[in-house]
Amino acid sequence: MTEKGDKELLELETLRHSAAHVMADAVKRLFPEAKITIGPAIEEGFYYDFDFKRPFTQEDLAKIEKEMHGIVAAALPFVREEVTREKARGIFKAEPYKIEILEELPEGEPITIYRHGDFVDLCRGPHVKDTGKISAFKLMSVAGAYWRGDEKNAQLQRIYGTAFPSQAELDEHLVRLEEAAKRDHRKLGRDLDLYSTMDEYGGGLVLWHPKGGRIRDAIETFWKEQHYKNGYDILYTPHLGRATLWETSGHLDFYRDSMYSPMDIDGNDYFIKPMNCPFHIMVYKTQMRSYRDLPLRWAELGTVYRYEKSGVLHGLLRVRGFTQDDAHIICTPEQIDNEIREVLRFSMFMWKSFGFTDIKAYLATRPEKAVGEPERWDQAIAALKNAVTEEKLDYELDEGGGAFYGPKIDLKVRDALGREWQMTTIQFDFNLPERFDMNYIGADGQRHRPYMVHRALLGSLERFFGVLIEHYAGAFPTWLAPVQAVVISVSEAQSTYAAKVASILRERGVRVDVDDRNEKLGFKIREAQVKKVPYMLVVGGKEVESQAVAVRSRASGDLGAMPVAEFADRIVSEIAEKK
RNA sequence: GCCGAGAUAGCUCAGUCGGUAGAGCACAUGCAUGGUAAGCAUGAGGUCACGGGUUCGAUUCCCGUUCUCGGCUCCA
Numbered sequence: 001m002t003e004k005g006d007k008e009l010l011e012l013e014t015l016r017h018s019a020a021h022v023m024a025d026a027v028k029r030l031f032p033e034a035k036i037t038i039g040p041a042i043e044e045g046f047y048y049d050f051d052f053k054r055p056f057t058q059e060d061l062a063k064i065e066k067e068m069h070g071i072v073a074a075a076l077p078f079v080r081e082e083v084t085r086e087k088a089r090g091i092f093k094a095e096p097y098k099i100e101i102l103e104e105l106p107e108g109e110p111i112t113i114y115r116h117g118d119f120v121d122l123c124r125g126p127h128v129k130d131t132g133k134i135s136a137f138k139l140m141s142v143a144g145a146y147w148r149g150d151e152k153n154a155q156l157q158r159i160y161g162t163a164f165p166s167q168a169e170l171d172e173h174l175v176r177l178e179e180a181a182k183r184d185h186r187k188l189g190r191d192l193d194l195y196s197t198m199d200e201y202g203g204g205l206v207l208w209h210p211k212g213g214r215i216r217d218a219i220e221t222f223w224k225e226q227h228y229k230n231g232y233d234i235l236y237t238p239h240l241g242r243a244t245l246w247e248t249s250g251h252l253d254f255y256r257d258s259m260y261s262p263m264d265i266d267g268n269d270y271f272i273k274p275m276n277c278p279f280h281i282m283v284y285k286t287q288m289r290s291y292r293d294l295p296l297r298w299a300e301l302g303t304v305y306r307y308e309k310s311g312v313l314h315g316l317l318r319v320r321g322f323t324q325d326d327a328h329i330i331c332t333p334e335q336i337d338n339e340i341r342e343v344l345r346f347s348m349f350m351w352k353s354f355g356f357t358d359i360k361a362y363l364a365t366r367p368e369k370a371v372g373e374p375e376r377w378d379q380a381i382a383a384l385k386n387a388v389t390e391e392k393l394d395y396e397l398d399e400g401g402g403a404f405y406g407p408k409i410d411l412k413v414r415d416a417l418g419r420e421w422q423m424t425t426i427q428f429d430f431n432l433p434e435r436f437d438m439n440y441i442g443a444d445g446q447r448h449r450p451y452m453v454h455r456a457l458l459g460s461l462e463r464f465f466g467v468l469i470e471h472y473a474g475a476f477p478t479w480l481a482p483v484q485a486v487v488i489s490v491s492e493a494q495s496t497y498a499a500k501v502a503s504i505l506r507e508r509g510v511r512v513d514v515d516d517r518n519e520k521l522g523f524k525i526r527e528a529q530v531k532k533v534p535y536m537l538v539v540g541g542k543e544v545e546s547q548a549v550a551v552r553s554r555a556s557g558d559l560g561a562m563p564v565a566e567f568a569d570r571i572v573s574e575i576a577e578k579k
Numbered sequence: 580g581c582c583g584a585g586a587u588a589g590c591u592c593a594g595u596c597g598g599u600a601g602a603g604c605a606c607a608u609g610c611a612u613g614g615u616a617a618g619c620a621u622g623a624g625g626u627c628a629c630g631g632g633u634u635c636g637a638u639u640c641c642c643g644u645u646c647u648c649g650g651c652u653c654c655a
Contacts (some may be wrong), residue, residue: 037654038654039654039655040653040654041653042653043653047653049654055582055583056583058584098655101654102655104655105655111655112655113655121655122655123655125655130583141649141650142582142583142584142649142650143582143583143649143651144582144649144650144651145582145650146581146582146651148653148654149652149653149654150651151581151590155581155582156582156652157582158582158650158651160649160650190588190590191589199645199646200646203646203647262620274625309580310580310646311580311581311650311651314648453611488614488615489615490613490614490615491612491613492612518611518612518613519613519617519618520611520613520614520617521613521614521615521617522610522613522614522617522618523613523616523617523618524616525614525615525616526615526616526617527616527617528616528618529615529616536615538614538615540614541614542614548614550614557615558615
């Protein structure tokens, strides 16, 4: 982030935070009995939480917006004032939430209030010069929210809004929201017949339809091929494990809330796995390991089940059963620098292959409460830092933000609409090797504790698929498209030839369908176009005559006729190049 | 789980101020044999989410339940 970017961001936040004040003012004017709480700027705009006896309706929102326009038109100046604690208590005597915040402010810190017109709010600021600066805003929605985000506290009414320096930027933002709605993977998933979820058999559990299955298979095939190329081996482990395993791993102590109830098998409790790592460790422990065996890189497309509250389930992005593209790297201290660098380089290669080029790293270091020797933490963090630096990745440091068992790098990828998604995690673990007493024999003939790194590259196939659908708006590149080409006959007379063309292409590994239905050409073209098939191969009398296909591309229209073999070469090389 | 809004055909939605429901797309059948984004006609398809109440009568009104969607992480 440049200095200029920082400054712009601050200005936008100031504008939005000021807009939140104007909204609170409008609400207090219309509903004097509403209690104000807090109203910060957020990534997409701003919100303000109110304690009010009934929920705000769409009509209320329209009224509030109108009232806000009045306040903006009046161009009331924002006035900063520093007050004593005593005076602030007087000003906010009718606002219990403000008093609560006030009482928590440390002694000695200046207490500031901001006024515009008759409205006054306890606020650190800063604000824009006057309310007239907030011309381009819009109220978006109402939602419930808990005081301080804690469900034990009072439920408040939260009004979301957004504001921009200019109307043009606001309009652009609204268009972007519409575009995002059009790309919603839940809508495209149904329209393109990719997957479904139904509460009929259980919410948050995904059915992959044939077309979604084709895409998943293309992803998995590429994934496996690349893992082998990069020195990984692939494991398969069970869906269930005995309670003793999860006791040793600590999951039953720390993670039980996210695990499903046990089932009884021959008098022992078994749990459905929420993670794959204990099984990989069990594989490690089947023999005595030498430093000469390390590093071990073991990957698995492992399906895990985790309990998620019903209210948070969301299409493919938040589910209860999902397949992690998991891997565990087990190595010696001398190897970690290289291993981390390699895993990061590999991750970047994979993201690029799937069409994501804007990637940012988030590095989280040692928290207060942590297990493992400090020297190991230091070495691990150094390895992570070296790797991001060598990959020339932008990164943010989250000092103390790591898990208790190790530091990590998360990668966030930006999609075609500029939205950031947290996908890859590269996570050190100083806990499990201890708990399972993992070791290897070093060159010195002594037992040593190996380093262990968890890595989920795409994250989960379900979530990755959801993001991929939205990134491409359903128009997958040819190598991923469920149907890569459809042969369309002009009339029934070309059915046999169409089938022949399809079988030639299938021989070459192309996913091809035949549409020889008794429909008009235009109708079949439209349908293929709507289904976002990359290539339409029209065959009529002329093509039969010349043993050719008339190629139409999804993106650039009619490309003219060419011999079948020529088209086959063309699409096969396109697929090989991951286009 | 909590707050709010919803639930009508496979999908998107209309409608009934209480008298057992409609459209477009999709599907089926027939006609049309068509050269680059929707040919024509006919038909089938609904416990109006589920349970209870009020009523002569409830898909419609009331209560409850289930599920879906938007939030519940952004902190003066």
